[in-house]
Amino acid sequence: MNLKMLKNDFKRNRAGNVSLLLFMTLAAGLVVVATIVVTQLITSMTGMYKTAKPPHFLQMHKGGINQEAIDEFNSSYDGITAWQTLSMIDVYGDDLKVYGNDVFSLSDCRLDISLVKQNKEYDFLLDEDRNIINVNKGEIGIPVILLDSYDINLGDTVVLTSNGVTKKFKVTAFVHDAQMNSTLCSSTRMLISDEDFKELFGNVGENEYLIEVYFKDSSMASDYRTAYEKAGLPQNGQAVTYTVIFLLSAFRDIAMAMVLILVSMLLVMVALMCIKYTVMAALEEEIGEIGTMKAIGISYEDIRNLYLVKYKMMVAAGITIGYVLALMISNVFTGHVSNTFGKQSVSILTMGLPVAACALVYLITNHYCKKILKKIKKVTVVDALVTGKGFGKKERVKDGLYKSKTISVNLLVSIRETFHNFGGFVIVFVVMFIVSGIMIVPMNILNTMESKEFISYMGSSMDDILIEIDSGENLENKYVIINKLLKEDADIEEYKEFRSVRVETVSSEDKWMNLHVDCGNYAGKELKYLVGTAPSMEDEIALSKLNADEMGKNAGDSIILRFMDRQKEFVISGIYQDVTSGGYTAKAIYSFAGVDAEKYQFTINLAGGVDAGKKASQWSDKLGGGYDIEPMEEFINQTLGGVSRQVKVATTAVLVVGILLAALIVVLFMKLRLAKDVAQIAAMKAIGFTNSDVRKQYLYKIGMVSIAGIFAGTLMSNIFGEGIVSVALSTTQLGISRITFIINPWITFVIIPLVLLAVAAGMTWISTRQIREYNIISLINE
Template sequence: MDWLIVKNDFKRNKVINLALLLFMMFSAGLAVLSVIMGVQTFTSISRLYEKAQPPHFLQMHKGEIDQEKIDEFMSDYEGITYWQTITMINVHGESLSVVGKDTYDLSDCRLGIGLVKQNESRDLLLNSEHEKVIIEEGEIGIPVLLKEMYDMKIGDHVLLNYNNVLKEFIIKEFILDAQMNSPMVSSTRILLSNKDFDMLNGKVGENEYLIEAYFTDSKEASNFQTAYENAGLPQNGQAVTYAMIFILSAITDMVTVFVLLLVSALLIIVSFICVKFTIMAALEEEIGEIGTMKAIGLPFAHIRNIYLNKYRILASVGVVIGYILALLTTGIFTNHVRTTFGNMSMSPLAIILSIVVGCLVFLLITYYCKKVLKRIKKVTVVDALVRRKGFHKEKGQIKDGLYKSKKLPVNWLMAIREVFYSFKNWTIVFAVVLIAVIMIMVPINLMNTFEAPEFITYMGSSLEDILIEVENGENLEINYKKVVQVLEDDDAIETYYKYRRVRVQTTNADAELMNLHVDSGDNSGNGLKYISGKAPNGENEIAISYLNSNEIGKNIGDTMVLSYGDRKKEFVLSGIYQGVTSGGYTAKSKYDFSNLTSEKYSFSVNLKDNTVAEEKADQWSEIVGPGVTIYPMEEFINQTLGGVVKQLKTIVFIIVIIGACLVMLITVLFLKLRLAKDLAEVAVLKAIGFPELDIKKQYLVKIGYVSIIGILVGVILTNVLGEKIVNLVLTISGLGVKKVDLVVNPLVLYVLCPLLLLALMQLVTWIVLRTITKYNIISIINE
């Protein structure tokens, strides 16, 4: 009998049950998909790292090295299991041309390009199957990072033209580089055969050395870096630790996982709202039957299970279909993971956790249904059979408000009055619109933030028109003077600021000696995003990065003693800023540290006309020559964060479609139930002379009024909660960024998104209201 009741209910309420099934399916599917993608991202990176063996500590160095001194230090350092020094030939993008479907060079590539040969056992360059790549003479292995940027194909020809040396290669393989696979890093490596590498070494480019160390515990890398730098070993270049390599590798896909998790959580909330609404609507409609069952002695548990069985079936079918859809669409969302970290089958952990998440969604829905159905327990036989009002008892005086009709059209007055005095009956529409706004706008704002030029201030650099970096090496000071001369002679420049990086010592929270890399200059620290405090103002103040503040254990106003050479100087901590450059461990000061050797120089340039930034960057690059990287800030941001933005755009498009379908389905579901409940009221309105058009107008006004309130509250919550959610995830990630001000597009947030949702809801409302034409007044009144 129970199953017969459920079967008949499915037949009678096809649209409502289908809508419920869809919400349960989408919420379960997205939850499963986000878990699969998160697990696949980390397991893919881990498996790649197992095969490729990237270093736990990497020091890049341009200039001469004393390998014997390096070997001596490494062998004496406790905890080291392996070390090696790799030679990389640095060439410039303009010296590499690709001939395929089109012919182009890599002159616009921001990344430093290095030619290398395959290593023996550690820091290997692999193919998509995680196999060590062997390149023959005349062949070349291109990193996946460059393939994505330029759409290269296997078989394309690559021409190297440098210092009158011309060499042609054929692309044999696209390689996975475990430590240089993110656009956020500064370099990428191209693989040559041993013979071609030896032939080119010393004839083209400039040699750069990768000094790599491995430990029994990768966390030892931070302490090792301090000891290495203090030992006076080669360090004319970037130093990177294993943890930062891992985080930068995963950031693009983890942003996607975060967005999917957020949307799935919101959809689960929508499912709960829909379940509660449909259950209460069904119970109100069948209050007489419930009273009869109670009167003949059926226990509460049995009555509850009659209704609960239906939702158990819906939840189980929805979760199973959602799980299957998640598995079928996983390939679309994990395409970037496969491309960047190699092909791999679904990991057992992903399968197990996805099943667990699917079961959790099912249990949450059924638990919530049980909780809602507890209301049956409070219904008395008298309330159900005599008063016919077992769940909602009317309270208070009836307010007609008709005296205001002179100021407002009657249809508008009646519609707004009903919503205003009985808003509880319309909360499902309000809540779903509110959630849809948050679900759509938070990912859009996140995408706008990554795309905006201002995001560079979260990476530790101020926002200017052109960014110039003088690379470390033997010609550091010469190249620095060249850049200064070019900037001094160019009338197109409005202002420019120069910075030099020096290394000093301080103590961390455990009173252990640690190195601090300080960017010194008159404008140093200005224009950055500060978590607390402000930029240094005067030579006795210093600002440090967020990660350094955690390491050092200092707060705003505390004093710091910096040691450099045989000197010591006390600084007051003025601010804590956010940054990811140099692994996120930097500091800013206006003090010049004149007696210290510079590690690096950088310049930020503002032009009188910023539209010529690209032209000026190309012009200056030709003048100063190699050893200096010059790029317009917009191009730098596009190349650095382009992968994240591209992935987000795909996700945002899907979410907008889901959000639009969400509000339309809920509107249909709600109106179907509402019209069924309002049959008598509609019949009375028709009987006293209201035409069908007026009745339709009233429902359009009701839906529009509730929608506008939901949109307004959704916009407010997006602005208030959106940043808090994003910042919580950033804090957990350990990237060096803790607080981001989301960039809002006012046109999208305040105009396009509200109008889209409002228009869709009014459209489906009008379509559903066509059923009013079929209402027969006499039969309804008689009933």
């Protein structure tokens, strides 16, 4: 009987029921996709880390090492379970040329490229099935991180030319690296055979070492880092902890998952509104049947269950279809997870959580349906069959037609009804409010990440070209060469130089900890400060958010820095945001004379009309290897390009969902309004209003309410959107706790509002076509 009722109801009210089915499919599908992304990310990373065994602490070092000193220190440090020192051959992108579909070099790659051999016990390089890769002599494994930027295929030839040595390799594998798999990292590794490594080590490029340590508890890495650096062990390079490795690896997918989860939560809220108005539309249309059932003695529970079963079946069908479709399209959103962390076999968790999410949506909607259907209990037989009162309040609106000399009658009637009975249109207002918000916030996130200004969140200023001198034995000589080059180049308008040093300070636990400070006259300028300002005096210092938290300090507090057997007191001028160096940095204009530099950095602004790309290429050709010279836009693109591409996929999906959402809600709402306004429409047609007049009035009403909702949504998303995203980002512990949106005003304030308004108007006009079929006599008789 239930199936027969559902079938007959679909025939009689095809548009409304199909709309509800589509909407539930959409809501459930997006919830499932968001759940799959999060689940896949967690299980894939956990599975890969279990096989690959990345280090809990990693210290990169260029130059000679004293392995006995390292072994002695680690042997005496409590909590260490294992350690190893790995050799790498650092080469420059210009040294590598790929012969495949095209011939190109990797000269524009901003990542430090290293040739390595496979490890024996820890930190393995894996293939897509998470098997440990072993390549033969003359073969090479290319990291998958490079495939986003370069067209490299299996079977291509890679030619290495360095220090007069030429070596050919055949690409036989794509490498999944557990610790260097993000563009936010500074390095990447290519795998070669033990024989080739032995042949090339010391003869090409520069030698670099990875000193890796494993603990009983990975949280010990931070304390170990301070002890390691204080012991004077090799540290001519970046030091990274397990937490930073994990977060940098996952940041790209975390960003997309955040967008999907936010939209999913809002979508479920709108789904409940959709169900309410679908149910109410059906009840309004069938008020006579409900009154008849009550009159012949059918109980409230039985009447409710007749409707509840129908909606249970429809919701279940929508959720099931949404689940299946989500599984089919999930690769669009999880493709990067599989490409980065390898194929993940299906587990109870990956299948169970999406099912649990669907079950939760079903339970919520079922409970909400029961709550709505309680209205049946309050309707009396007299209300249903005699007065025709139905479920809504009948409000009288003064016509005010005497004002129609200046305003058209249709517009005036629409304005007055909308103003006096706004509650009857609140669903359209709320939906437009939410939809505009869920479309604008992701778009603002995408615009921010693609903007040049986002570099301020990466510890640098907005300039034309960025130059970094690789740390190494010739650091000071390279600094002199760069300084001379920049002073003599007439195309430069101005440049700023920064010197990085390592000093010591006291943590919140009253322990001495290392502090890496970028010093220079312009240090800290143009960054985004949470509190305070950039340092302006020699006794001032600015701290990154994570460093300030580590020390338990805030702007205005004092700290003691220890260096060169002396101590100096500094006042914290401000707290800024930074995602570089794991987020643990500091800025000062004090020179720290005598302290050895860890690295040098230059930011250059060119004279008007000078092309940054050509100038960077010219300097690279002139200086050769050992320098990272990049136009700032290229640096941002290569660093954040992968993240922004993922966010762009999610944003595109959100825009499509938002438009469909607006269209479905307007159709469902109009279905309800036309059912409730039958008597009013009949009266208007009887006194001379044409079909076109009535349709225009509905168009004006929906248009005005939509404009109000879109305006409110746009305003609120720009006021509170930053706060919501900032809270989400602060949980990642990447060094960003507050973000300022960089808005494209044309998209935010013009294109998106106009698209939503056009959708609302179009759906209203289409929905009111049925007014032409209304017969005045039959309507009045009803």
